[in-house]
Amino acid sequence: MAWRSVTVIAVLLFGVLLALSPGYGFHRDELYFRVLAAHPDWGYVDQPPLTPMLARAALALFGDSLTAIRVFPALSVAVLVFLMALIARELGGRGVAQALTAAGTAGGAYTMIAGHTLLTVSFDLPLWAAAILFVLRALLRDPRWWLAAGAVIGLATYNKHLIAMLVLGLAGGLLAVGPRRVLAGPWVWAGALLALALAAPNLVYQATHDWPQLEMAAALSENKGDGMRALFVPMQVLLFGPVVAVIGAFGFVRLWRDTRVRALAVAYPVTAVLTLISGGRFDYTAGLILLLFAAGCVGVEAAGPGRVRSGAVSLAMNTLGCAVIALPLIPVGVLARTPVPAINEVAREAIGWPRLDDAVAGILRSLPPEDRSRTVIVTANYGEYGSLSRAGLPRVYSGHNQLWQYGPPPESGTVAIVMDIGPMRRDLQFTSCELRAEVDNGVGIDNEEQGLRIHLCRGLDQPWSTTWHRWRHFS
Structure with a gap:
């Protein structure tokens, strides 16, 4: 293992992310996680509990600040760098391949976004990497590693149920191209049982709450499915940068030629097809893109010093381009005049909360x-709820996702400041409403809150308790 070079890359990534952590502002998901952190539970209607509970731990350990809530994401992607270097080693890569893999992983736009901001993907990336590493060891070394893979997969369900995509992709690969003898052995099934046992409390929560994650997934597919499908192909190239994508394409060929791990090559197109059919997000394949990239770096090393030099230079340029897109390097006052807000939703939705x-x-x-x-x-929406709550404003409510559970407002709330209220809901709920403000973030960023209309409404026509179901929505 090229411990020294990989450690330098991981530590440098961690330091840069923490240094830039105060940039722009809270992302709407971070504001939401702060709210959920005050309501510990086994799950929520739109996600499992891990990321909100890590937000709770960060607030308790480091205080309530941008840097504090972003310590764990930065640490998580530093761990990801080590795991990807280990994957390269598992695929036969020596020191150069491991260093290239670490550098390309650290310099990918998606990695830097995940490390800069507290998101569920911040922890999903290393969990996928750990599961893939153990699957590789089970296929290449000792089938008992299926137990480790099962343990990671089971634990990953507490962060996102998306790990099921990896399982389905791997299963599809094993069935399609083998080695099918793996499915006849006891260890893969023991790993599967361990994964189910560890995930059981999470699954019980879903079953006893009428499977809210399925309802949430259906809402996401309906609201954004077509847009996600249109963006899928270009974002496979842009997620970690075009150089990583090109090296990953060669990595796919390398995995395909090795019958022992060919199933993992097939896992990528299987996952891609499932994502397109379901209308899921284009980043659902991110963990497998990194696997293909690691395999490609092994091929770069094997091609000789000339190819290594050109690969290293290309990855350095890739990192610079990705950093501009992913990190708060551009002054907020000129950000709207660049393509960054259109590409990086995380940066776009971190502007304007004050x-x-x-x-x-x-x-x-x-x-x-x-x-x-x-x-x-x-x-x-939950971003507005989280921002106003953090600002100390009293009696804040929302029908968005999990927040609906924390309502309805009291019946004494006969005056309401309401965001983005439509005419139907306005006429059914209140005697009168007047427009009192329209939000302008001041820098021209076109995000969800730009142009938000805020009404002041009076006179409840019907009690909150009987109309609160109308305010519930998923997105």
Whole structure:
């Protein structure tokens, strides 16, 4: 193992991510995780508990700041760098291949986004890498490694159920191209049973709550499925940068030629097809792209010093381009004049929250004391809820995803500051509503909150308890 070079790369990545962690602002998912962290549970309607509980731990250990909540993501992708180097070694790569794999992984746009911001993918990437590493060891060394793979897969279900895509891709590969003798042995099934046993509490939560993740997945597919399908092919190239994609293409060929691990090559197209059919996000294949890249780096090393030099230079250029897209390097005042907001949703949705907080707080302050005491705030999404809650505004509610469970507002809330309310809901719920503010983030970034209309509504026509079901929505 090329411990020194891989360690330098991982430590450098961790340091850069922490140094840049205060850039821009909280992403809407981070604001949501802060809220869920105050409500520990075995699961939520839109996700398992791991990422919210890591947010809770970060808040307790490091305080409530951008840097604090981003320590664990930065550490997680540093671990990912080590795991990918180990995968390269498992595939026969020596020091050069391991260093190239570590560098390309660390310099990928998706890696840097996942390490800069607290997202579920921040922890999903290393969990996939660990599962793939143990599968490789089971196929190449000792079938008892299926137990380790099963343990990681079971634990990964507490972060995202997306690990099922890896299982389906691998199963499809083994059935299609073998080695099928693996399926006749006891260890792969023992690993599967261990995965199910570890995932059981998570599955019990879903079963006892009417499988909310299925409802959530259906909503996502309906809302964004067509857009995700259109973006799928270009984003396979852009996720970690075009150089990683090209090396990964050669890695696919290398895996295909080795009958022992050919199933893992096939796992990528199987997962891609499943993603396209389901209308899932284009990043569902990210863990397998990194596997193909690691295999490609082994091939670069085998091709000789000339190919290694050109590969290293190309990866360095790839890293520079990805860093500009993924990290807060561009001043926020000129960000809107670049293509970055269109490419990087995470950067785009981290802009403008203080403007929203000020707009709502200003409306609340403008009310007479008797109205202020009976005012509730109803947001359109979890980002708004999280931002306003963090700003200390009282009596905030939302029908979005898990937050619907924390309502309805009290019946005394006869005055409401409401975000993005439609005419049907407005007319059914309130006697009167007036537009009081329109949010402008001040830098021209076209995100979800830009142009948000905020109404002040009075007079409940119907009690909150009987109409709260109308406010529930998934996205």
